[in-house]
Amino acid sequence: MAEWSTLPADLINRIASCFLDTGYLDYYMDYRAVCRGWRSATDDPKANGRDPRFRPRHWAMLDEVFQTDARLFVNTATGRFLRKDLPLLGRGRRYRLVASAPGGDLVLAEASPPHAMRVLNPFTGSVTRFAAALPSEDGVDAHVIGACPTLVLLADSSAMVYFADPDSEAFSVFEESYACNLIRLAVIGGRYAAAGEQGGSVASILLPEAIKTSLSHAVQMTDTCRSNPAFRCFVVESAGEVLLILKLHTKILQIYKMNTQGEGESLEEVKRLAGGRAIFVGVDRCLSINADKFDSIDGNRIYYQECDDGDTSAYIYMYDLESEETAKIGGAINSLNPVFLSFGDTPPFSPIQLFCSYAQQARRFRLAWEKKLQRLPDRLPADLMASISDYLMTDFEDEFND
Known part of the structure; x- marks a missing residue:
């Protein structure tokens, strides 16, 4: 080990840069932990946050x-x-x-x-x-x-x-009533990245006229979806493209590529995802992944989970953009809460199940529900109280409201 610890600093940094280039920060941290010499030759992320x-x-x-x-x-x-x-x-x-x-x-x-x-x-x-x-x-x-x-x-x-x-x-x-969707489009579309690199403040560019003009059609569509809970609309970066993804009613999906270069704007319907991507759409989130890196996931597909009429259990559906055909491919994860796991929610889960669950429901900290939890009776079992607190009542808000 003594010989490895005395490697030239330039070589140590070149190896470290390989981990940073791939985004594997955990490998970089493990690399720095090998010895004092390697730590002193590389930058400390905690000191350069x-x-x-x-x-x-x-x-x-x-x-x-x-x-x-x-x-x-x-x-x-x-x-x-x-x-x-x-x-x-x-x-x-x-x-x-x-x-x-x-x-x-x-x-x-x-x-x-x-x-x-x-x-x-x-x-x-x-x-x-x-x-x-x-x-x-x-x-x-x-x-x-x-x-x-x-x-x-x-x-x-x-x-x-x-x-x-x-x-x-x-x-x-x-x-402003239009601000939330407009800024969501601009943030996800990467329109603030250049300003951050140039030292500009987000406050000064939060609602520029150029963005309002170039994305007006997209904002109108997102506003329409927001007013109707049956519709879902997301903007997601996918293989260098900014996609507008609509889920209308049951099992009806559409994808548009947002072209905002030059004068004017255009929304082009997409029938093939670039870069071998697959899209996961849920109630709360939308995610684009490199399907070529996952053996069980097919590219140019949209995956989502949904309950059939009269059924309380959710199932996963796969939509083929090219053929416009939808297939039910298996059961979904109904809950990741260990106290409220249903019969089918037994690990290990497949990547498709995990991605669908991730898109379907985002865990959020709610101050109002935190206060309600504090008023619950002390006689409730401690493990149940802890689990409900961790889960922030996401699955059970309607029942408690009643």
Whole structure:
């Protein structure tokens, strides 16, 4: 080992760069842990948390409700699965998971009031602290953008958009009725990336006229879907393209490529996904993955889960974009909560089941339900209380409201 520890610093860094280029930050951290010489020759992600090389890319956290501190991640570009131990998210800890952001960042809030926000890089352990407190919303989607970074929260129920930098004392708010969908389009479409690289603030470009003009048709479609719960609309980056994905009624799906280069705009219907991709569509999220990296997943397909009429169990359907045919391919995961697992929810799960479950339901920290949990009677079993608290009442809100 003594000879390996004395490798030239330039060679050590070249090897380390290979891990960073592939986005495998966990390999980079393991590499630095080999010996003191390798650590001193490479940059420390915790000391350089705003360095874009150390930001997670293409990762998604799949199983969000469990009884241990371990979390299952997948890299949607390479097909690699990773189970990562995250003690910060264990029961009884000081943080609650607010949302898992695209790319792999985890957005947290302190469990105790006023619920100050944090962004955790699960692969390096770096934590970015925000002075702003979590808004009182019934669940939010989160995006972490720019090198600063800026935290953007999208509240679906109120259509408000919140954003803050680490030093902001409170979140700034946009309350325009069209803002939430418009900013969602711009954030996911990568329109803030260049501004972040150039040092511009997200606040100064949050609603530029150019974006409002070029994406007007897409905004109109998303507004229509938002007003009708039977319709779902997502914007997702897929193999370098920005896709508008619509799920209308039952088993009716359409995909459009958004062309915003040059003057004007256009939406082009897609019958073949570029780059061998497959799309997973759910109630809460949409995900594009490299199907070539997963043996059980076919490219140019859309996967989703749905309950048949009169059936309480969900099933997975596969839609072929080219032939426009839909096939039922198996049972879905009805719940990942270990206390409320149904008969068919028995691990191990297939990648298709996990991706469909991920898209179907996002775990969200809800302040209102946290307060209701505190008023539940003490006689409820401790394991049931803990599980309900972890799951944030997502599956059982209607029953408790009644």
